[in-house]
Amino acid sequence: MSSAPRIGVLALQGGVAEHAAMLQELGAEPVLVKTAEQLAGLDAIVLPGGESSTVDRLLRLFGLRDPLRDAVLGGLPTLGTCAGLILLSSGIEDPAPGQQTLEVLDVTVARNAFGTQTASEEAALTWGEDGATVRAAFIRAPVVTRAGESVTVLARHRGEVVAVASGNVVGISFHPELTGETTVHRHLLSLVASRRALPV
Amino acid sequence: MTDLQTTPAQTSARTTSPADATPLTGSPLVKRGLADMLKGGVIMDVVTAEQARIAEDAGAVAVMALERVPADIRAQGGVARMSDPDLIEGIQAAVSIPVMAKVRIGHFVEAQVLEHLKVDYIDESEVLSPADYVNHIDKQRFTVPFVCGATNLGEALRRIAEGAAMVRSKGEAGTGDVSEATKHIRTIRGQIAELRALYAISPDALYVKAKELAAPYDIVLEVARTGKLPVVLFTAGGVATPADAAMMMQLGADGVFVGSGIFKSGNPAARAQAIVKATAYYDDPEKIAEASRGLGEAMVGINVGDLPAPHRLAERGW
DSSP: OOSOOEEEEEOSSSSHHHHHHHHHHTTOEEEEEOSGGGGTTOSEEEEOOSOHHHHHHHHHHTTOHHHHHHHHHTTOOEEEETHHHHHHEEEESSOOTTOOOOOOEEEEEETTTTOSGGGOEEEEEEETTTTEEEEEEESSOOEEEEEOTTOEEEEEETTEEEEEEETTEEEESSOHHHHTOOHHHHHHHHHHHHHHHSOO | OOTTOOSOOOSSOSOOOOTTSOOEESOHHHHHHHHHHHTTOEEEEESSHHHHHHHHHHTOSEEEEOSSOHHHHHHHOSOOOOOOHHHHHHHHHHOSSOEEEEEETTOHHHHHHHHHTTOSEEEEETTSOOSOSSOOOOGGGOSSOEEEEESSHHHHHHHHHHTOSEEEEOOOTTSOOTHHHHHHHHHHHHHHHHHHHHHHHOGGGHHHHHHHHTSOHHHHHHHHHHSSOSSEEEEOSSOOSHHHHHHHHHTTOSEEEESHHHHTSSOHHHHHHHHHHHHHTTTOHHHHHHHHTTOOOOOOOOOGGGSOGGGOGGGOOO
């Protein structure tokens, strides 16, 4: 790889710093994104955890929703964690009043699907086809209740789908950035590497 | 609540479960993790389900359910206690964002009740009348996470040692006067910077520092080594305008609590959204200016200097 990949982290609200630190640890250059201009020149983007209804409102109030959506639809490798998964989805079973999504990942999600904070937990998951063990933290986590035909299920927890991928988009309902688990971020960086290897 | 907690204080470990462990609720990581997800956000005091819906619609990351906002507690006097469970459940039913609620300092049974109600965070708060003038709640014994107030670093670290998973600088609640909030966040940040400097030049002096701060040495060492608190630090007490919120963020807060400032103002919905915008874009004067326009009257407020000492809430907590 010629230079360190520039990975955006949507920085309107939520667990931004933890993703930036992990990306740096893996040799990437994290770029905090709060405006449409900052989307230019990115190799990938992370939509972090936070309060999904808050991030949705800020995206729309400040004109960032459509440019972000266009970038993801244009093939930008994208990882959404927790609230980020909700933002990527094509629909929410239990939205906050007026809450919208980017509609770039063909799944339906349910928010806070395991219950309130007292049900938040750490757990070990089996990830992907190679069956790697991933340490996960679920914080008032959502789950995927419907996945389209193009969508691959990568992990389940308590019988529910908690990690999916489709093309350039990966969505997970847990927080690898809190447990120091690098598997998912390395997966994002591998998407960047294969995209760079494509003939221009 | 875990009755048989025998493990020692887990303050520095971000995770407590090995990869093959069975699922683990109530670990320091999941307690602190929710606070991590609130960063950059605004938590709003609400006293009715209707106010909670306004807060959610304005973009609040969480609401604090209580019977009276601090300005009214101050005006009406009397003993202030945990809210009626009916009120808290009404607010939980009205919104999908996290719901926090307050207990009196040291009142561990009020905390047991709130945990039973499955609130998302408990605020052991000086805004209510203290129930114990010696002890704070042993917060490590609970599955639900706690946020506690602090006016300085020693107080913050004592609360973390007791199990607080989030700290808020206290300010002076219910005044609309931001000066105490400024003082407390500056004090905490300044003391952290001092520890960090000491770690570089004479780490052996940290033992005496721990004694001076009246806080456990291992947490003092961790703060000195990392240059930050092991938990999220919000600011509270007197924030009333978008510019107030943005100033707290520029001073190093991870997020903002707004108590009386929203629903004691002329146009709560507009002011709530304006404070959310200014907190997200705290380093962008153009966006803060835009957010500050046409909000109507701010809460009238009280100057902290005019408050007689016994009525200063920030002095509660030990």
